Amino acid sequence: MxxxxxxxxxxxxxxxxxxxxxxxxxxxxxxxxxxxxxxxxxxxxxxxxxxxxxxxxxxxxxxxxxxxxxxxxxxxxxxxxxxxxxxxxxxxxxxxxxxxxxxxxxxxxxxxxxxxxxxxxxxxxxxxxxxxxxxxxxxxxxxxxxxxxxxxxxxxxxxxxxxxxxxxxxxxxxxxxxxxxxxxxxxxxxxxxxxxxxxxxxxxxxxxxxxxxxxxxxxxxxxxxxxxxxxxxxxxxxxxxxxxxxxxxxxxxxxxxxxxxxxxxxxxxxxxxxxxxxxxxxxxxxxxxxxxxxxxxxxxxxxxxxxxxxxxDTESSVAPPAQGVRPAESLGRVEFAGLGFTYPGAEEPVLHDIAFVAEPGRTTAIIGSTGAGKTTLLNLVPRLFDATAGAVLIDGVDVRDYDPDALWARIGLVPQKPFLFSGTVASNLRYGKPDATDEELWEALRIAQAEDFVREMAGGLDASISQGGTNVSGGQRQRLSIARALVKKPQVFLFDDSFSALDVATDARLRAALGPVTHEASVIVVAQRVATIRNADQIIVLEHGRIVGIGQHTELLDACPTYAEIVDSQLTAEEAA
Missing domain, CATH: 1.20.1560.10 (ABC transporter type 1, transmembrane domain)
Incomplete structure (x- = not known):
């Protein structure tokens, strides 16, 4: 050697x-x-x-x-x-x-x-x-x-x-x-x-x-x-x-x-x-x-x-294709076609035969108990892992056939654990779009309900951010991460339990502000709180890695016992209606 x-x-x-x-x-x-x-x-x-x-x-x-x-x-x-x-x-x-x-x-x-x-x-x-x-x-x-x-x-x-x-x-x-x-x-x-x-x-x-x-x-x-x-x-x-x-x-x-x-x-x-x-x-x-x-x-x-x-000498398990596809037109339609995934060494798959479509201009929410496979499912879209069965398709093209840069250009990911890099607020927000103007940054901060606290920071957009964002709170890190994805203006938004650190009022204001901005994009939201996803156009209910319900809030209350149980554990009868 x-x-x-x-x-x-x-x-x-x-x-x-x-x-x-x-x-x-x-x-x-x-x-x-x-x-x-x-x-x-x-x-x-x-x-x-x-x-x-x-x-x-x-x-x-x-x-x-x-x-x-x-x-x-x-x-x-x-x-x-x-x-x-x-x-x-x-x-x-x-x-x-x-x-x-x-x-x-x-x-x-x-x-x-x-x-x-x-x-x-x-x-x-x-x-x-x-x-x-x-x-x-x-x-x-x-x-x-x-x-x-x-x-x-x-x-x-x-x-x-x-x-x-x-x-x-x-x-x-x-x-x-x-x-x-x-x-x-x-x-x-x-x-x-x-x-x-x-x-x-x-x-x-x-x-x-x-x-x-x-x-x-x-x-x-x-x-x-x-x-x-x-x-x-x-x-x-x-x-x-x-x-x-x-x-x-x-x-x-x-x-x-x-x-x-x-x-x-x-x-x-x-x-x-x-x-x-x-x-x-x-x-x-x-x-x-x-x-x-x-x-x-x-x-x-x-x-x-x-x-x-x-x-x-270690080859990545997510290898780029020899001839990566770069579609000229992108709508952001995400399709999960018979998707399955098994972690290396695991005896049982984490996901079984997942099949649904996230359409542009619609919000698809994924909910389920801890360990149901929600984050794993979301991570398969940007190829943080590759599916072991079935496929994820964006605009009809398997993500494994995409040129990596072309794939990531279409996706805005807000991870479950938001991470900020050492630098400034502006340098973090421009991470996905280096040529973004200050006006674009402030607009993204306004939508993400982060404008007020950024203006109060010494320097505003030039305020210092420590490695990992340790000098801001958990909720502020989440909102800055959401703003970073908004600045990029992708065709597919992936929110992995990205509102968990927000209070109910801020969560509601942020979701209301997101609507007009993401009306042409596919929005996939993983959440634990029913209040965050109850107005979604489509809700996917996962249990033990399988889909046990697909529909809107009111439909699932009657048709999906698992969803009804989750709602009962979080909302009163009046709130759930």
Whole structure:
């Protein structure tokens, strides 16, 4: 997964990666030359007192160092640009894929997990890409080139490398293999912590209303403690790495000095050569350590890549058609033809053989007990889900055959839980029609019975709205959501229990004001209150996912016991008549 993901999204940055390879090669070769030059200064200049040799070789060392520094800076910059571009593209791909998901996929992954995958998981792979761009060329060249240069200085001492390097490599591999499962657990526990935190922040009012602060604090402590324990375990393993590497490096240096000192005493080795050999030894061990560190980061990046690929490889259950239909004329006639729907994994369908027509210029109301399938039925019109049996047709065309933009252009949805975006009143109202004028916005607010409170807000249309609309009341959120749909002027209005937070008087005024505006559109209203829908042109009564009554208020009172029972539970005999 990791290789496939990085290959796919780093392809546009192949030019930068080639530049990294070239620059890293030049810089690494320059760094390998420096210890030999230093040995030459010591053995040819210092030992003989040859100042010209010292100045000449020192000048070369400065030039080589300058080349190394310039190449390193340019290589890191090119690698960083490639890694940041990679991260940007992966995040954009993830976001685009999530936008295409239906409610089924969104519920399957969960919002906290999707946020973690688009932030933390992408960052883990970015870090690996940066390290790879920095070390992928330098580490192998340093290891191979260092051994070659060490052999030039003294073949006998080079035998020590055959013992030291495998020991260090084996330790690093053992450490990496032990950490791979820990990284997988860590990412899962980050998901859990984000989920708990998100629930507690969004549900803070409920938490306080039921005085459950202590319980929620305990839940957070459990999630936080599990993540801390896993992270601490990872930290312990990381803490072992550098001291162990330094220990091996220092023991190796002592061994080289010990054996090298004996060879100097016997006249087989010069001091400068021993100094150069030690420098090459350190370079080789550092390269082994950095290469191992990349392997150290790879397991966590691999887990992150797997989680990201899981999202990118998931196809939406509501897939757009290959050739989407864009009808030239739209009346807004909605037909439910033998509709059925079953949730994934459910034993029984939620909806059974739903068949009725919502005509333009008429109001169709849907009522029933909790769990009857009212919201599910409404969600099938804009394809938040796709029907598992039968079809929903708008103007005679199956919604599954519509071009998605053309379908949504015909629909104005006011969901059961109204949601406002951070911004202003105006930016929220223009969400479905960006070019709407201020006059159109005020007209929609007037119809939605929201004009008065918006005018009282500081700034009016420019008044600030917090994320989710938390700085306005539930009733105000509902009215602003209704106004947002009215601004769009669709051919089909879908109101999913959108008047529940309104008082009876405001509800009545709003429904009266809606009539003239929606007289050419199909209006489908899901409601719990009989008073909201009693004047509808057509009332659909649902029970256990089946239609048990269709007609107007007075007809259903006599012909549908379920409807009569609902009316009796809400209205007096005088009100029901």
């Amino acid at each position: 990791l290789i496939r993901l990085t290959t796919r999204y780093l392809k546009p940055y192949s030019g930068l990666l080639i530049a990294v390879v070239i620059l890293q090669t030049i810089g690494t070769l320059a760094s390998l030359w420096l210890p030999s030059l230093n040995a030459e200064i010591i053995d040819q200049g210092v030992s003989r007192g040859d100042l010209d040799q010292i100045w000449r070789t020192g000048g070369i060392m400065l030039a080589v160092t300058l080349i190394q520094v310039v190449c390193a800076i340019l290589a890191v910059r090119a690698g960083a640009l490639a890694a940041m571009g990679f991260g940007r593209d992966v995040r954009a791909a993830l976001f685009g894929r999530v936008l295409s998901f239906s409610s089924r996929e969104l519920n399957s992954f969960g919002a906290p997990s999707l946020i973690t995958r688009n932030t933390n998981d992408v960052q883990q792979i970015q870090m690996l890409v940066v390290m790879t761009c920095t070390m992928v060329v330098a580490a192998p060249i340093t290891m191979v080139g260092g051994v070659v240069m060490a052999l030039r200085e003294d073949p006998g001492l080079t035998l020590l490398l055959a013992v030291i390097v495998p020991i260090l490599g084996a330790f690093m591999v053992l450490l990496v293999t032990r950490m791979a499962p820990l990284f997988r657990t860590m990412q899962t526990r980050i998901d859990t912590l984000n989920r708990v935190l998100r629930e507690q922040i969004t549900g803070i009012r409920v938490v306080r209303a039921f005085t459950r602060e202590e319980r929620e604090a305990a839940r957070f402590d459990v999630a936080n403690g599990e993540l801390t324990a896993t992270t601490t375990s990872v930290g312990r393993h990381m803490a072992l790495m550098f001291p162990t590497v330094m220990f091996i490096m220092n023991i190796s240096s002592v061994a080289v000095v010990w054996f090298g000192g004996q060879r100097i005493a016997s006249g087989d080795l010069m001091v400068g050569q021993l100094t150069a050999f030690i420098a090459y030894l350190i370079q080789i061990l550092m390269a082994v350590m950095m290469a191992s560190f990349m392997l150290f980061m790879a397991p966590r990046a691999a887990v992150s890549a797997e989680r990201i690929s899981e999202v990118l």
